[in-house]
Amino acid sequence: MFWVGLGKFLRSSSPSTDTFGTMSAHAGTRTWGIGMLSYTAPEADLGFLLFDLFQAPERWASSEGTAHLDADLAQAILSEGGRLASEVFSPLMQSGDEEGCHLEGGQVRTPAGFKAAYEAYAQGGWMGLAGDPAFGGQGMPKQLCVALEEMFFAANASLYLYPALSAGACVLLAAHGSEAQKAQWLPPLYEGRFxxxxxxxxxxxxxxxxxxxxxxxxxxxxxxxxxxxxxxxxxxxxxxxxxxxxxxxxxxxxxxxxxxxxxxxxxxxxxxxxxxxxxxxxxxxxxxxxxxxxxxxxxxxxxxxxxxxxxxxxxxxRGLAAMFTMMNYERLSIGLQGLGTADLAFQNALAYAKERRQGRDPQGSREEADSLLVHPDVRRMLLTQKAFNEGGRAFASYVAMMLDQARYGTTTEARAEGEAFAAFLTPIAKAFFSDRGLECCVLAQQVLGGHGYLAEWGLEQCVRDTRIAQIYEGTNGIQAMDLADRKTAREQGRTAMALLASLRAACPPEGPWGQEVSGALDTFQRATEALVAGAAEDPTFAGAVAADYLELTGLVLYACLWQRMVPAALRAAQAGRVPTRFAEDKRTTGAFFMAKLLPKITLLEQTLKAGSAPLMAAAL
Ligand SMILES: Cc1cc2nc3c(=O)[nH]c(=O)nc-3n(C[C@H](O)[C@H](O)[C@H](O)COP(=O)(O)OP(=O)(O)OC[C@H]3O[C@@H](n4cnc5c(N)ncnc54)[C@H](O)[C@@H]3O)c2cc1C
Missing domain, CATH: 2.40.110.20 (Butyryl-CoA Dehydrogenase, subunit A; domain 2)
Incomplete structure (x- = not known):
């Protein structure tokens, strides 16, 4: 069982101080050398989402399928997953990139160290974490698993892709295989032998x-x-x-x-x-x-x-329908690749910005040169990354909560709602995370100036590695079509409106930034109505506005989550679960999101309403 494997990695974990000042919500020890990418698992933020924002342990306790998990065990799993990611996966990221894979005599040789790291992962019981307990899996809820996925992808996307594909294959087989097939193939897959x-x-x-x-x-x-x-x-x-x-x-x-x-x-x-x-x-x-x-x-x-x-x-x-079980699993997973690598890039850009001295503080300075952090434009780049990464992490947790609701919900209605919302949110997670992921990796690279362009610092690897997340597992164009056409226009916006109602209930106007969030929800409603009406008249409409609709919806969802995170962080600080600075940090980053990133929805609504004519009229 898992806790046996867990012992392999278990060490006492203490709440750690923030190494990089008020801008970082990360906790943990960090080893950072010049010219080396370093990863610190964002354990404090992940714990905050599970235990404070979404109060997952209460739901775990109320369902038979998840009652074996409590907050202490979840915390221990998070800590050990973070340690495996940062201490075993992460050191192989740059060497794996340099060496690559080689085909020799019909065999593929993976980079040095990958096999040992994979074995540590498999032998620690991580492969079957979400698996069916009837066949040797550990039956952990998705909301816990996405937190781990983000960390493993961040630490080493190339290496983690091997178990990530296997995990999706297990979900596929568990859902569609015969009992004999499950008995034969699931145990070795869960053990990581296959x-x-x-x-x-x-x-x-x-x-x-x-x-x-x-x-x-x-x-x-x-x-x-x-x-x-x-x-x-x-x-x-x-x-x-x-x-x-x-x-x-x-x-x-x-x-x-x-x-x-x-x-x-x-x-x-x-x-x-x-x-x-x-x-x-x-x-x-x-x-x-x-x-x-x-x-x-x-x-x-x-x-x-x-x-x-x-x-x-x-x-x-019925093969394609069955394969979609795996594809949907992998779509969320690939979104987490974009999110994870963007967080890795941010951590390193922030550390660099604190140490690098160029120019003087516009508010006055006696130094020969000040840290890059004093420059508003550098702060814009860093805060954009931070706001998207922490918003994305909360969104991933929310999508996973819906997947858990679909599986473990205690009523038929709850399960149906979880399924519908998860289906609607999955293409957004895949495309919005990976688009923002690349954007944030490029911003992180920019923070390092010319050094960001050099291989030794690793930021250019983050850019190269993340680019694929926009392409495979269904391009982001296909994700946008799935959302705008299949999951919105063709069902007259039914799920979008149900989601809107649930967001309005969860994000009342009297909450922080109530006006901004209510306005954003109104924009989402108008955009959905325009999409449904436009698609009814014009067969090219949904395709023409799909990317606008997906980005707008992503921004609105992040706004709702930022609004909810601030009071939750305050409560957690009052209860002594997170440092006061953590709550303050959420408030300032949320304020940045509302003022500087959310207003893009006005532009997106406008381009959406411009419809398909400007695209279809041009002769290419
Ligand atoms: C590194 C890597 C790993 C991969 N791993 C796997 C794997 O494990 N298993 C697997 O089966 N595949 C895998 N793929 C394949 C990947 O999923 C496809 O490349 C991807 O789905 C796009 O297909 P395509 O390359 O044929 O592009 P095309 O389908 O030719 O698309 C070209 C462009 O046209 C757009 N387009 C196409 N059709 C439409 C449409 N109907 N509406 C709007 N736009 C459209 C696309 O968005 C894209 O921009 C991998 C690819 C790469 C590069």
Missing amino acids: SGTMCLTEPHAGSDLSLLRTRAEPQGDGSFSVSGSKIFITGGEHDLTENIVHFVLARTPDAPPGNRGLSLFLVPKFLLTAGGTLGDRNAVAVGSIEHKMGIKGSATCVMNFDEARGWLVGEEG
Whole structure:
């Protein structure tokens, strides 16, 4: 069980002081050397969200599925996860980038140290943290797991992608696999002995999966023979685990064209014997690995299936719907990649700004030169990062709370609401986190001036690594379409309006920045109405305004969360759970968000209302 593994990393953790002054909400020890990226797990902020803002332990206690978790255990898990991230994952981030992955004789070699770090992760019980207890998982709620995901992604996105894909594969199998498949494959996946992949993309079929050509022929013994080529497969081949379990979308012989003809197959690298041990090598092999801009320690593989043995998962013809279980899991996860790396970049930019002396304080100075922190423009860059990162962290926790409500809610209505809200919020989390993530990494790089452009400081790696989060797992354009078209226009804004009602109830006008937040909610309402009305008249409308709508909605949601965080932080400070400075810090950062970032929604409403004509009229 988890607490056995936990002991492996357990050391006494004490509330630590803030190393970098009032601008940082981070706590923990930090080792920072010139020219090295350093990561401190934001344990204090994550704990504040779980225990003070969302009061998660009360909900955990009220549901049978989560009653095994209490605040003390959650705190211990957070601390140990943070320690593993900062002490084991983080030191390999830059060396992993320099070395990258190599394909040698049909085998992918991951960078030095990755295997040992992965083993520490697997042996500590982290792989099965959210897993089904019936098959060896630990059944931890998503709200706790997203906090850990953010830290592992921040510490080393390339390395964490391997377990992140496996975790999504487990969720997929737990939801759609037969009992026999679950019994056979989930335990080794939860133990981290096996890893998982998602095999969708083909050379001619990326966003449009209806074009997929990989074929699966029934063999008459319950198995299928799978043939085709998949590209861009994350973790398709590597040296971290004994076996790799591929989840492959393919067409059976009489399948209709389009999405309804797709079925999902489990295709292992090694077949299993009747006793569950590794048997023959299956006919699936890596053809090549991609050379790419970032996440160089993550193997991105061309995978060739040449009459490989596979087994149907779920119903024939329902493969895409089943695969969406994994895709939705990974979408939130990839959002957390953007968020985590942005926090890593911020921490390092802030530390640099405090030490670097250039120019004099405009308010007066006797020094030859003052710290960069005195300059309003540097403060703008740092506070933008801080406000987006802490707002994003709260948003991630909120989405996860909705996922937990969908799963563990005590009434049918509560579960339905959780499911609808989580579906609406997931594309926002994926795209808004990764867009803001890149923006914040570039700002962090800018804080370092020319040094930010040099490889040795690591900020340029943050920029390169984060860029992919906007592209894979469905581009951010596709996320925006999913939100604006499928999840809003096509259902006449039903979920958006239900969410709006819940936000109005949670964020009353008498709260901090009541006028700004009420105004933002009104803007969200008008934008949703304009989207629904425009889409009813014009087939290009939703696509034309999708990016505006997603960004506007993201900003409005962050405003609501910033409003709620301030009194919660004050209460936590009064109860002695966080330092007074933590609460003050939330108030000043929230004020920055309301004054400097939220007003963009006025512009976005205007561009949304400009509709599709300016886009469709131009001859390209
Ligand atoms: C490093 C890396 C790792 C990856 N890992 C995996 C993996 O593990 N498994 C896997 O299956 N795939 C993986 N992918 C593939 C990735 O998910 C796709 O690249 C992505 O979904 C986009 O598909 P595409 O590249 O074919 O672009 P296209 O689909 O050709 O899109 C090109 C552009 O057109 C836009 N576009 C396309 N269709 C529409 C539309 N209907 N409406 C509006 N805009 C549209 C897109 O937003 C994009 O900007 C990975 C890719 C990379 C680079």
